[in-house]
Amino acid sequence: MSSNIAVIFDMDGVLLDTEMIYMKAWEERARQTLLDVDFVRDMVLACTGTTSAMTKEIMIQRLGSIEAYEEGFTYTRNYFHKYINDNGIPVKKYVRDILQYLNSNNIPTGLASSTKEAVVRQEISEAGIIDYFTVILGGDNVVNGKPAPDIFLDCASKLKANPKNCYVIEDSFNGIRAAYAAGMHPIMVPDLRQPDDEIRSYCEAVLPDLNEVMAFIRSKLKSDQ
Structure with missing residues (x-):
């Protein structure tokens, strides 16, 4: 046909x-840094479907500094790779x-x-x-x-x-x-x-x-x- x-x-x-992995990673990061978890969830949802450049821009604006973004990005990237290594895609x-x-x-x-x-x-x-x-x-x-x-x-x-x-x-x-x-x-x-x-x-x-x-x-x- x-x-x-x-x-x-x-x-x-x-x-x-994979979206749920990133969400869990950012939620864990929020708890570690005493950020409001709902605030972080809203931030991640605002980034879904956007490019990495747009995600970076949104997160820097909401987190208040490039340092906070870079630390969060590194943590969540490592979390993601560990999850994939342990469980597969x-x-x-x-x-x-x-x-x-x-x-x-x-x-x-x-x-x-x-x-x-x-x-x-x-x-x-x-x-x-x-x-x-x-x-x-x-x-x-x-x-x-x-x-x-x-x-x-x-x-x-x-x-x-x-x-x-x-x-x-x-x-x-x-x-x-x-x-x-x-x-x-x-x-x-x-x-x-x-x-x-x-x-x-x-x-x-x-x-x-x-x-x-x-x-x-x-x-x-x-x-x-």
Whole structure:
């Protein structure tokens, strides 16, 4: 089966269960430094879906100094690497099911993450899913990161897909904003944060997991026949 549609995934929080590792790391850092944990959680949520440069800017502003950011960044990076070394890359449920489904139906599949491309490739290689993607882009491949639409538009272009036929699977507010701005079909699978009214208004669907996303895409294919 072939189709005019294409599917573009975010990585952290959608394919890989990595957002929760960073959140736990920052929560632990907050307790060590006597920062308010809710304040730190809000800071981390504000950074989800953004590039490393944007994350740095947000955190310096909220923490009050570059030193506090750098100390926190070093701590959470070490926490993350220790977790991965001890446990491996955590893959979200139904990831392989949906990727195999898209592949078997010849649906162009891309990955557009705010994480740097080299890190994206390393992590999805370790997860054993890199071969499912025709196009892989990281936040360092574009000048303007999410919530700007650039990375999704670039991904669609490389997939040779019309943006209006692209379904974007995202978990972050900034990712949904970017997909909507690109004129695509945003589908949210919430991870750390449920959509508010603004984000819900941008979504074609809000679904609990990738199995439901697969069913949604299957229904779209049937309706197009």
